[in-house]
Amino acid sequence: MTAYVSALDLFSIGIGPSSSHTVGPMRAARDFADRLVAGGRLADVRRITCTLYGSLGATGLGHGTPDAVLAGLAGLRPETCNPQDVRSAWSHLEEGDTLNLAGTHPIPVGKDDVGFEPRTRLPGHPNALTLTAWSTDALPLSEETYYSIGGGFIRRDGDPVRPVSAVPQPLAYSSSVELLALCDEQGIGIDDVARANEEAIHGQVGLDAGLDAIWNAMHVCVEAGLNADGILPGGLGVTRRAAAIRHQLEEYERQPQRERDTSTEWLHAFALAVNEENASGGRVVTAPTNGAAGIIPAVGHYYLRFVPGADAAGIRRYLLTAVAIGSLVKANASISGAEGGCQAEVGSACAMASGALCAVLGGTPRQVENAAEIAMEHHLGLTCDPVGGLVQVPCIERNAIASSTAVSAARLALHGDGTHLVSLDTVIETMRQTGLDMMTKYKETSEGGLAVNVVEC
Known part of the structure; x- marks a missing residue:
């Protein structure tokens, strides 16, 4: 299937x-x-x-x-x-x-x-x-x-666990091995596989309009978060930080003498902006969840701002590559924090963003698969333990750090030829098994971890 x-x-x-x-x-x-x-x-x-x-x-x-x-x-x-x-x-x-x-x-x-x-x-x-x-x-x-x-x-309840698609997909796959084999046979990239399947469902015009609407919503969310101050709702007293970081970075970049690269700091600001909007109950794009919604938009904005030649067509390729990877995680493991812990949310989003960035930076399908594997591998075992049952601590900062991991994993993969010991399929299966073994109190119940060790004031 x-x-x-x-x-x-x-x-x-x-x-x-x-x-x-x-x-x-x-x-x-x-x-x-x-x-x-x-x-x-x-x-x-x-x-x-x-x-x-x-x-x-x-x-x-x-x-x-x-x-x-x-x-x-x-x-x-x-x-x-x-x-x-x-x-x-x-x-x-x-x-x-x-x-x-x-x-x-x-x-x-x-x-x-x-x-x-x-x-x-x-x-x-x-x-x-x-x-x-x-x-x-x-x-x-x-x-x-x-x-x-x-x-x-x-x-x-009572419906099939895996509903069958009403539209046959011309380039169907169920594993990364099958996905890479399709790329080899067709001489195409992972985003091309995704596009062929999408156009069978939506047509080219409908697909591109849908992708553009998704990215526009992500962009609007980032801009909203970068321009909002105050305290997040819920009682923890968490202060929004994205806008303050934006002001600091803009002030620094106005200086004639600049000694440091600010790309990573902007990356963090983009991710914080999205997750602060999410924590406030604002408009966000599920990517692939809300708790991990900042990673893919942040890395996409990093690409547009700091990669020469980045454009809207690249963003479409970025989103298509990300969804090809996310589909594998959803089908073969989970993207639910209540089922697999935060490895299933932030880990999945990090893998999607890393592979997608690798693709638009010119990576081969095997380098893309390697980037996604690296990103997921280093989130294995990550618990979901939101303090106060709110998607704020540690969730907001976790998106910023995972965004950095996604960029690092993509660039690390680009230094190789795609050959690596652990496959994406293996790390996804390991994530599934780890989620099954993880104690319930660490899976979005707020009964363990930081949720019980941080005093709520």
Whole structure:
């Protein structure tokens, strides 16, 4: 079965702070409401309840999951909604409030309609939620369980784990070995493989428009973060730093005598900007998750600013190469922090960015695969332990450091000929096994690591 996931799906425009805890639950709730409409049962609904299990129950408050659920039930979509409407959907509820289910049908709603069961882990995935629609009878009208499987993707209980693509892909692959073999046989790059599969789905015009929209959203997010000051919400008192770093760098670059290269510092500022926007619940691009959303935009901005000859066509190649690598990780391991720890989020994003940068710097397919492998290998075992259940500490800085790792891995791979001992397939499989062995308290539950050793003030 092919591993490839469309760039227009893997890179989805949404909101912060979490793809699995905000975007996914919103999409699940929207799907539940749509099914009530399609089944002709909307008018009979008098109440909706939701139970959040496992990681969603453990860190749902810090990630805004209850707000996202009610926003989705009201018919909002993460790619088009006003982020402020989501942030207030549950947290600002008062007695006697109503919810317009599917945007049209008013029902009473209260904070206790959302329940938390962090100790209950359903077998389908650590991120699970059950939505129930009630009429005046004791028996529910409808009940569905959904899994938020990472990156904003959802799966309804009972649906196939790996849905078959409706559009045949001309250059299908399920491993990096198969991907490199396609490149050899066709005499093309990894981005060309991705483009052929994408154009079979979207056509050339639709694909390029979609890629440009994704990059534009990433750019807007970076610019917003570079121009925003203040304290991030949530109670930790984390100060935004990207704007201050930008001011310092711009002041330094105005000096006639400059002694240091500022490219790495700009790289850090780009990543911080995105993840500070994400932490504030702003508009971000899931890449491949929100917790790791700063790495691919940061490295892309590094490419445009500091690589001679960089252009928009290169950015398209960059995104296509990244999604070809990310597809392998998603298919053969995980991009969910609740399932694999932060190695599955930041590690995956670092591998995608590193391989993609290597490609636009002129790397061969084997050098690209080597860059991605180096980047992933040095994130193995990375835990997901957000302090206070917020996507702030250590998540924001972690994106900046991983951006540097991505650039270093790409340049290291370019010094070789692509020959290396550990394959990308091997390191992805190792990441999967490590995630299975990792204790639950280190997988986005805030029950271990920094989350219990940092005193919240």
